[in-house]
Each structure stands twice: as C-alpha cells, then as structure tokens.
Amino acid sequence: MxxxxxxxxxxxxxxxxxxxxxxxxxxxxxxxxxxxxxxxxxxxxxxxxxxxxxxxxxxxxxxxxxxxxxxxxxxxxxxxxxxxxxxxxxxxxxxxxxxxxxxxxxxxxxxxxxxxxxxxxDKFRSGAVLGALGLPVPQAGLARNGQWLVEPPVSAAGWFVKPNRLGAKIGIWPDSRCGDLGHALELSRRVFAAYRDDVVVQPYVAGRNARASLLGLRPDTGVEALGVAFVESGGDFQTMEDSLALYGETGEAAKAAGKYAEPLLLPVAESQPVADAKVRAIAERLMSGLGLRDVFSIDLRVEPDDTVHLIEFEVCPGLPCFDFRAYCRSQWGLGLADAMAETAANRITARTVAS
Missing domain, CATH: 3.40.50 (Rossmann fold)
Incomplete structure (x- = not known):
C-alpha cells in the first residue's frame, strides 16, 4: 500500500x-x-x-x-x-x-x-426536499424568462428573486426584493438574458443574515461544534457586486485599493441563545435526515423574536473565505491548513483502526 x-x-x-x-x-x-x-x-x-x-x-x-x-x-x-x-x-x-x-x-x-x-x-428542488423534512424554508415559485413554471405563494411583505442554479442566496441586483409579481417576472427575464437561468421567487423574510459552519475535525463531531454567527455586511442581502468584492482577483484588487471590508461576524448565542439552539436543531436534522456530514455551511435569516428561516445549505462552503477561517480559529484553534489536515488525518486514522 x-x-x-x-x-x-x-x-x-x-x-x-x-x-x-x-x-x-x-x-x-x-x-x-x-x-x-x-x-x-x-x-x-x-x-x-x-x-x-x-x-x-x-x-x-x-x-x-x-x-x-x-x-x-x-x-x-x-x-x-x-x-x-x-x-x-x-x-x-x-x-x-x-x-x-x-x-x-x-x-x-x-x-x-x-x-x-x-x-x-438546484434551489427549487432542494427547497422542496427541505420542506418535506419539516425544516423552516420559505416556499417558492419558479419562473423562466417571464413565465411562471410554479406560481409563488401570496406574500404581504413582497418577494425575493434569485437565480435557481447560479450561486446561492444572492439577488444579483439591488431590486431583487420586489413588491409585485410583475417585477419578479421582469427580473426573471433579466436573469435569463444574462445567465440563462430560472429564478426562484420566495416570500421575503425579515431578519438578520446568519451563517452556520461545521468542520468535523473528528469523525464523531456533531452540532456541538457548529459555529453560528450573524454576518453583518451593512446591507439586507448580498448582490453580485457585493460578492465580487470579497473573493478572488476582484477581492485582491479591492484589498490593494484599500476598499476591502469583511462583514462583521457576531456569535448568535451571545444575543439570541434561543435562535442559536434552533439553528443547531436544524443542522442536526440536516445531518440525520439529509445526510450532510464532515464539512458544510447553512445560510439563514434570524428575526428578533427568534424565528429562524433556513435559506440554503452548501456542501462546499468557501473554505478560504473570512467566515470559515474565523470558524476554524474560534472552534478548533487552528488555521485553515492545519484544520483541513487534521480532519483528513483523523479520518485516515479511524479507517486504519476500523480495518
């Protein structure tokens, strides 16, 4: 061998x-x-x-x-x-x-x-599965180039429009939160023209943006090691422009120009411990019912009354991103390289012992 x-x-x-x-x-x-x-x-x-x-x-x-x-x-x-x-x-x-x-x-x-x-x-399909698991994911409609494939539910707070397969939770443009479904269909035309994608149209949910991250440093790691933090960027939601400014070559250029600003991360448990417990219960359900394991992240909205909305899950969280690095430091006391290496080493050791 x-x-x-x-x-x-x-x-x-x-x-x-x-x-x-x-x-x-x-x-x-x-x-x-x-x-x-x-x-x-x-x-x-x-x-x-x-x-x-x-x-x-x-x-x-x-x-x-x-x-x-x-x-x-x-x-x-x-x-x-x-x-x-x-x-x-x-x-x-x-x-x-x-x-x-x-x-x-x-x-x-x-x-x-x-x-x-x-x-x-596929945000529309994943939302259907998450809903079937009893998780608090907003219901959604689906539109393609100005035509409804599935009409969205009624919403007194308006709707949020995002691409179905491109990226994740971002709204692309500042008007991605809209107050009428005619505008939602117009956004679907713009998304289709620019990216050839359908759009998910969900009722707008209020609250602060939060992210939960997990790296199973040891094979038996559970939700006790979940890092749950508010992500305060100064905006209600992330646009394409916001995303470009954080990562890759565009992010490096922003750093060089002195315009790079990482969102602030604040532990949810410090101000809303009930919401923190709800997020951990959601993560546990995703691990037991859906099969998430080892490394993943969850994006959520948390309201002041501790209502939690699950927006999406990611099987490939941005490992070198500011939030995951911060999680590795706070939860495991390790930089990213050592955290990844320790995770792999523990799994190889567990396999060797089992065999």
Missing part, C-alpha cells in the same frame, strides 16, 4: 471562464459566473502550506484540477486515498462530478455524497 494522502479536487476560474465563453456567454457575464469559483483561486496560494500541514501528520497532499481528476482518481490507491471536493456544481460549474468519480472508483471522501452535490445547486 502506498502512503496515505488526500486529493483535493478543484475547478479553476480560468477553466470555467474559457468554457463559458466557448458556449457563447457574454464576457462580462461569464466572468461573473466564474467568480463563484474564486475559492479555488484563493486557496491555490496556500497549496504549499497545505502540503506542509499534511506532511507534519505523515500524509501526502495533492491538489488536482477537475479536468485532470478522472485520470488521477482512476489510478489512486483505494486503501490510502481520501478525496475532498472543493467546488460543487451541476450547471455552470462541474465540481459535482468529483465525488461521483470518487464513488465510481471506490474511493472514500470527505463531505456529503454526490447526490447532495446535485441537490444543493
């Missing part, structure tokens, strides 16, 4: 951009879409640190681009290899293929199984 190692599969922004341009997407829109893969760009700067952190634990580390993953995984030693997929995707991005390839080749993985990689990227 060869020495144990982890293979980190990632899809680079550049490869995605070139593919989108070849498919006829406008250059500016293609660049915006590819920007969602900025964590691959950001983490690439730390591959050396990751290799060192893994080496200190007697493990090898290999970062492989998605286009090269099929060959590498087919040749990997089954008994000595773990696969960690950095980026998901079933539409614009293709990272969801990596855990499926791992399963095809009989390799063990860190993270959810490939079925959840597909589900989380």
């Amino acid at each position: 060869s020495s144990p190692r982890l293979i980190l599969v990632h899809e680079p922004e550049k490869a995605c951009l070139e593919r989108l341009l070849a498919d006829g997407h406008a250059p500016e829109r293609a660049a915006e879409i590819a920007s969602y893969l900025a964590q691959s760009t950001d983490l690439a700067h730390e591959f050396g640190a990751l290799a060192s952190a893994f080496g200190r634990r007697g493990l090898g580390f290999a970062a492989v681009e998605l286009d090269d993953a099929a060959d590498m995984l087919a040749k990997a030693d089954l008994a000595a290899t773990l696969v960690w997929t950095l980026t998901d995707g079933i539409a614009y991005f293709r990272g969801g293929a990596a855990p499926a390839l791992a399963r095809l080749n009989g390799l063990k993985t860190i993270g959810a199984d490939d079925s959840l990689f597909a589900l989380c990227q």
